[in-house]
Amino acid sequence: MTSSITTATAKSDVLPQKLERFLKVRRVTEKICQPLETEDYVPQPMVDVSPPKWHLAHTTWFFETFVLQKYLPGYRSFHPDFNHLFNSYYNTVGNRVRRDHRGFMTRPTVKEVYEYRHYVTEHIMQLADILAEENENECLSLIEIGCQHEQQHQELLITDVKYILSCNVIRPVYHQPVVANIANPVKSTFLTVAEGVYPIGYQGRDFCFDNETEPHRVFLESFALRNTLVTNAEYLEFMREGGYHDFRHWLAEGWEAVNREGWQAPLYWEQAEGQWFEWTLMGRRPVVLQAPVTHISFYEAYAFASWAGKRLPTEFEWEVAAARFNPQGQMTNSQDHWIFQPQPAGSSNGPTHLQLFGETWQWTNSAYLPYPGFRIAEGALGEYNGKFMLNQTVLRGSSCATPADHARVTYRNFFPASARWQFSGIRLVE
Numbered sequence: 001m002t003s004s005i006t007t008a009t010a011k012s013d014v015l016p017q018k019l020e021r022f023l024k025v026r027r028v029t030e031k032i033c034q035p036l037e038t039e040d041y042v043p044q045p046m047v048d049v050s051p052p053k054w055h056l057a058h059t060t061w062f063f064e065t066f067v068l069q070k071y072l073p074g075y076r077s078f079h080p081d082f083n084h085l086f087n088s089y090y091n092t093v094g095n096r097v098r099r100d101h102r103g104f105m106t107r108p109t110v111k112e113v114y115e116y117r118h119y120v121t122e123h124i125m126q127l128a129d130i131l132a133e134e135n136e137n138e139c140l141s142l143i144e145i146g147c148q149h150e151q152q153h154q155e156l157l158i159t160d161v162k163y164i165l166s167c168n169v170i171r172p173v174y175h176q177p178v179v180a181n182i183a184n185p186v187k188s189t190f191l192t193v194a195e196g197v198y199p200i201g202y203q204g205r206d207f208c209f210d211n212e213t214e215p216h217r218v219f220l221e222s223f224a225l226r227n228t229l230v231t232n233a234e235y236l237e238f239m240r241e242g243g244y245h246d247f248r249h250w251l252a253e254g255w256e257a258v259n260r261e262g263w264q265a266p267l268y269w270e271q272a273e274g275q276w277f278e279w280t281l282m283g284r285r286p287v288v289l290q291a292p293v294t295h296i297s298f299y300e301a302y303a304f305a306s307w308a309g310k311r312l313p314t315e316f317e318w319e320v321a322a323a324r325f326n327p328q329g330q331m332t333n334s335q336d337h338w339i340f341q342p343q344p345a346g347s348s349n350g351p352t353h354l355q356l357f358g359e360t361w362q363w364t365n366s367a368y369l370p371y372p373g374f375r376i377a378e379g380a381l382g383e384y385n386g387k388f389m390l391n392q393t394v395l396r397g398s399s400c401a402t403p404a405d406h407a408r409v410t411y412r413n414f415f416p417a418s419a420r421w422q423f424s425g426i427r428l429v430e
Contacts, residue, residue: 018140019128025147025154026121028335028403029059030114032157035174041110044103045167048421049160053113054086054102059150060117061086063124065093066381067146071139072127078119079108090383144207145381151406158281158340158401163421166268166279174281177339182290186345190224190430191325191354198320201371202410211385212410214373218316223429225313225321227354228345229292229362230304230426236276236289238304239265249306254299257418267295267420281340290344292425294360298393298417301363301426310428315366315412317429318396322356322409331358334404342400342423357407360425361395368392368414392416399423 033041033052041053050058061082068075077083085105087096097105108116124143131139165172201215202208244264247255257263265271268279269287276287296304305311313321322329330353333343342359356362368389376386392414398407401423415422 014140015128015131015136018143019125022124022143022147023121025150026117029056029150029154029157030117032154032161036161038110040161040164040172041113042103042106043164043167044100045164046421047100048419049163050099050102050156051105052157052161052164053110054105055153055157055160056117057082057086057108057113058088059146059153060113060120062149063143063146064120067139067142068120068123068127070142071131071135072123073130075123078116079112082108082116092379092383148207148209148406151403154335154403155399155401155406158335159422162268162279162281162340165281171279171284173283175338175340176282177337179282179339179341180343182344182346184346185290186228188226188228190226191321192222192224193220193317193321193324195220195222198316200316200319200410202408208408208410209385209412210377211368211370211374211389211412214371216372220317220320223313223317225317225325226310226428226430229342229355229360230308230428231289231344232278232287232291232293233289234308235266235293235296235304235426236287238307241307243303243307246307249303251299251302253417254297254303257297257299263300266293266300288344292342292344292355292359294342294399294423294425295420296363296424296426297420298363298415298424300420301424302365304426305428308428310430312363312365313396313427313429315364315394315396318362318364318427319409322396326353326356327409329357329398329407329409331398331404331407333358333400334398334407335401336404337400340401342425357398358402358404359400360397360423361399361413362397362425362427364394364396366394368394368412388414395422395424397427 033056036052042051044051064077065083083093084095085097087093161174165174197217197219199215200218202212203215243249244258250258270277277284278287301312332353332355333339345355370386370389376382393416395413395415
């Protein structure tokens with residue numbers, strides 16, 4: 001991964017800001033884990049889900065490996081085995097534990113992992129006192145990348161904890177937040193964008209990931225984007241009309257997945273006594289009909305759009321519409337609200353802003369591919385994004401688990417078409 005971050009302010013101004021942000025990000029990660037018991041930190045019920053203990057350690061390993069070992073003279077690694085244990089997929093850095101074996105690591109203990117976090121955090125603060133002026137920009141850029149990386153893992157941590165707790169027979173409750181009422185219900189309509197040539201990609205001066213760079217132009221035919229996300233009520237109608245049993249709406253791979261996995265409803269939905277319930281981090285609750293449907297694969301999103309006589313947007317249509325209708329990325333919901341559950345359009349927790357940001361990530365009908373002129377950077381950080389540009393589908397926006405300052409119009413999320421455990425939903429286009 002590379003970034004386009006620009007550091008133009010004097011060191012005396014930038015350094016305190018970066019350290020304050022660094023400490024805030026570190027505290028939020030640990031706050032997400034506060035409701036957990038020690039036993040919750042270790043399980044890995046499927047390969048895509050990493051144990052909370054691993055997330056805590058891996059985000060710490062990132063700062064140790066890419067910042068402290070390079071810039072802090074005489075730095076001693078916390079433990080000689082941790083590079084092997086908590087490297088994720090960086091071949092440049094060395095060997096690593098297989099992804100599906102992360103749940104086998106009963107040791108180091110949770111206590112040791114927290115000691116590791118505090119050790120690295122303290123040394124980052126020490127580094128600030130001796131940071132050479134000639135290395136300042138590069139080092140601060142890496143610290144910012146580390147913060148952005150940890151914020152990505154905060155969202156993964158929330159969704160992974162949800163999956164882990166959902167697999168527990170007694171279904172433990174994670175938290176009980178106050179959920180907003182629906183103050184001003186929003187009527188669905190379609191917003192037209194005229195045909196034309198539009199700019200795509202990040203062109204600002206703050207942080208972005210390298211997969212957003214190399215701005216370019218695309219031609220788009222006229223299209224109309226729906227102002228709200230697809231709701232649970234709408235998706236329930238799709239289910240009642242046999243959507244999971246009508247092959248005509250499904251891509252071949254999706255139809256195979258439905259039959260192989262036995263999908264009949266979104267992930268976490270279950271039926272009891274004629275009523276649909278949804279497992280949330282607040283426990284099992286009746287499905288809120290007005291809320292956006294979530295935990296949907298691309299296959300399901302595509303099938304629903306076909307059934308509804310619409311389609312999914314391309315990632316370029318989504319970006320152009322977001323730049324027009326919500327360029328500041330204002331959210332109806334985010335990690336900062338600490339609800340971790342999509343809310344209906346018009347809820348009293350904030351303005352709607354078309355639900356483009358917050359609530360759920362939105363599947364697009366675009367493959368995750370490099371922009372024209374994209375080049376993978378040299379070194380370990382070049383492995384962050386570029387090597388995954390195959391067999392992935394782009395999602396845009398952000399979710400109820402995304403930090404508010406981590407979303408932007410040009411952000412490109414990506415997952416396999418079969419992924420369901422993230423807060424992913426449906427946006428329609430006609």
